[in-house]
Amino acid sequence: MKTFGGERPAVSDVSLAVRRQGFLALLGPSGCGKTTLLRMIAGFEQPTGGSIDFGGRRLSDAARSLPPERRNMAMVFQSYALWPHMTVAENVGYPLKVRGVSGEAYRRRVVEALALVKLEDFAERRPAALSGGQRQRVALARCLVTEPDVVLLDEPLANLDQHLRKAMEETFRALHERSGATMIYVTHDQAEAMALATDVAVMSEGRLLQVAPPAEIYARPEGRVVGGLIGRGNILRLSLPEGAGRQIDWPRLRLALGPGDSGSGDSGRRPVADVLIRPEHVHRGTDGIPMRVVSCVFEGERFALDLALSGGQRLKAYSSVAIDGGALVPFVIGHGWRL
Secondary structure (H helix, E strand, O other), X not given: OEOOOOOOOOEOOOOOOOOOOOEEEEEOOOOOOHHHXXXXXXXXXXXXXXXXXXXXXXXXXXXXXXXXXHOOEEEEEOOOOOOOOOOHHHHHHHHHHHOOOOHHHHHXXXXXXXXXXXXXXXXXXXXXXXXXXXXXXXHXXXXXXXXXXXXXXXXXXXXXXXXHHHHHHXXXXXXXXXXXXXXXXXXXXXXXXXXXXXXXXXXXOOEEEEEEOHHHHHHOOOOHHHHHHOOOXXXXXXXXXXXXXXXXXXXXXXXXXOOOOOOOOOOOOOOEEEEEEOHHHEEEEEEEEEEEEEEEEEOOOOEEEEEEOOOOOEEEEEEOOOOOOOOEEEEEEOEEEEO
């Protein structure tokens, strides 16, 4: 737990085990506590309650905290924090100088770190002569040169344009495989988290809501907040028929989406629940129920549909062809997931 004097803790009731050599993404909206949690792991903040352990060693608790330089962790910030008067090689080697490494050992480790991020030919350049993506790779090399046990990344792609972000995602994935380091990555971008991480931890208002591999957290989110944050899902409020489990098939969804699809009518006799429906599970079908096409927007490889159900609730769906707005079209839902 971490409080800063306010009524609500910045981080509360977070219990998290990170897999060795895993890539954990801390995902959540701004202000949810993910950066505070990362700073506590790094040693820049001390927990108000609870403890942080690594490999059987107590790093910090409310009574004491091991300094950041004694944790063998490295942190990459979104601002890069490079020294402008130093060359790329000097920036990368700076942590080694602080630790007293010199001579051949110094040169070898700088070369190896630059090779990891494919910047060997840029060793003598200054940061001002590099692109944003190259500066981020220098910051990564400087982080890896000390061969840390854990690499902490605080929204490192936030300052890059979309093209560079995609290129750097590839760099991060390759770097994780080659370095063997455990990585903890803070982001508010769920697409980034899903593309990079071996595990995703979703946070909201200082609390940990769910930790799972990306595929599992996408298919089986726990609760409305996680379901709404991951993917472009639709969350409907439905009166479910008897026998409906967590994954709800089309026959049961069809019953729930009958007249008054907002949980009205016989809601006193059937349980009302939030049901997540992914756009890719909604498709046209003769045995579907009529839905009105509110809008149809071309996204390049497909059309994005906004559909209105009879009771007023809305669904997103995809189509390979354009559909006129206002048309009443039968759609089938492959399955839904009760939150």
